[in-house]
Amino acid sequence: MIVEVLNVGTELLLGEVVNTHAGWLAKQIFPLGLRLSRQTTVPDGSAIRDGVLEAFDRADILFVTGGLGPTTDDITREVVAELVGMKLEASQEIRAAIEARLSARGYAFLDRMLRQTMVPQGATVLRNNHGTAPGLYFPSVSHPSSASPHIFLLPGPPRELQPMFRDSVLPVLQEIARNLDARECRIYRVVGLGESAVEQMVGLQLTANPEIEVGYCARPNEVDFRLIAHSDTLDAVEPGVIEALGKHLVSSNGEGIEASIVASLTAKNLSLSTAESCTGGLLADRVTDVPGASEVFHEGFVTYSNKAKTELLGVSTDLIERHGAVSAEVAMAMAEGAKHRAQADFALALTGIAGPGGGSAEKPVGLVHIALARPKAATLHMERRFLTDRVTFKQLATQSALDLLRRELLGL
Secondary structure (H helix, E strand, O other): OOEEEEEEOHHHHOOOOOOOHHHHHHHHHHHHOOOEEEEEEEOOOOHHHHHHHHHHOOOOEEEEEOOOOOOOOOOHHHHHHHHHOOOEEEOHHHHHHHHHHHHHOOOOOOHHHHHHHEEEOOOEEEOOOOOOOOEEEEOOOEOOOOEOOEEEEEOOOHHHHHHHHHHHHHHHHHHHOOOOOOOEEEEEEEEOOOHHHHHHHHHHHHHOOOOOEEEEEEEOOEEEEEEEEOHHHHHHHHHHHHHHHHHHEEEOOOOOHHHHHHHHHHHHOOOEEEEEOOOOOHHHHHHHOOOOHHHOEEEEEEOOOHHHHHHHHOOOHHHHHHHOOOOHHHHHHHHHHHHHHHOOOEEEEEEEOOOOOOOOOOOOOOEEEEEEEEOOEEEEEEEEEOOOOHHHHHHHHHHHHHHHHHHHHHOO
16 A cells, blocks of 8 residues: 655744654554655645645555644645545534633633634544644545545644554554555664675675565664564574674664663663763763663763863873873773762773864874773773764764673673
8 A cells, every 4th residue: 555644834844843754654554564655745835735636646545744723824624625525514522622621721712723623524533632633534535537545634743643643543544454464674783884784794695585675774883774574584584684794783673772782781780981072972862862771871971171081080181291182091091080980880981083173193183082991801992083074973983982882791
């Protein structure tokens, strides 16, 4: 079945709001054997009609997000009702629900909101427990020369759309897709290799299998290797994938390196602290994004200045003067200071030159020193150079630091 999303909202096309609907919806429908084929975004107003009409010729299922509000540019409801030949009628039940919601928050019901109470005859109301705009479901209807798709009108804000989708849309989709051949998607998270290397190591041989769909998604120092097939087929090839990727494989379920580290530290009853200069706290942020990180993460030090390195981590001024703040010696002292001050088992430290200025022939832009202080073992050091923009530099530097710790925890 062909599934499309039509996103409505001028704010999406102006860049004021980041559109996250397609990614979220795709994940929800995949287990049903459904996959998104296309996403289209149109501004508020008359362009909605053109967008819906274009999808009529292609789609079996159409999700329309946005354009259900009370203002004059919110015409999604009216446009779709006209196109499928359904007359709009006011619903006293919806009005009562809106009035109750507004009253509980100290707001009055305005005449403008009456349009949100209008329901096309033959459409099913999708209750909105998190906003005033109800959703609507229009079943597929046959016409003399064609048939309209199954159409779901959903509110634009994710906080309203997502619970409505889970509660009201999924049950309908399960019935629509009950005879589809559902497949499984497995994502193998890989670090330290580019997508070409992953393809050479394991992807090419699997591409020859017509039962398996192979894909790649590359990010800084990280690749998602994606396989889609029936579960028994994936079970058969997975041992070979894991063996081929070896020490570069972080997870076989799409989890990131941060989750892998938190899980490993938790299982071993070990703790971590961080000391950062050039990455400005990104390393600690990535670790603490993982649920359960509070059990293993003690402290994070952001020591951007030399004074902070000395006062917070105990790095001697003499060491900084002799070797410079961006050096192996200072990175190792930072790690050891963070480990001692936080009373942690491990400490990761980074110091470098993110650029675009500040480099020299001896210490060029992009240089970063990474250190890992360990329990009852010598501190490890790693030097890297990432000649890129500041944001990507920080991502690559923290990724390398996390991978250093991951390998240490796994004994690689």
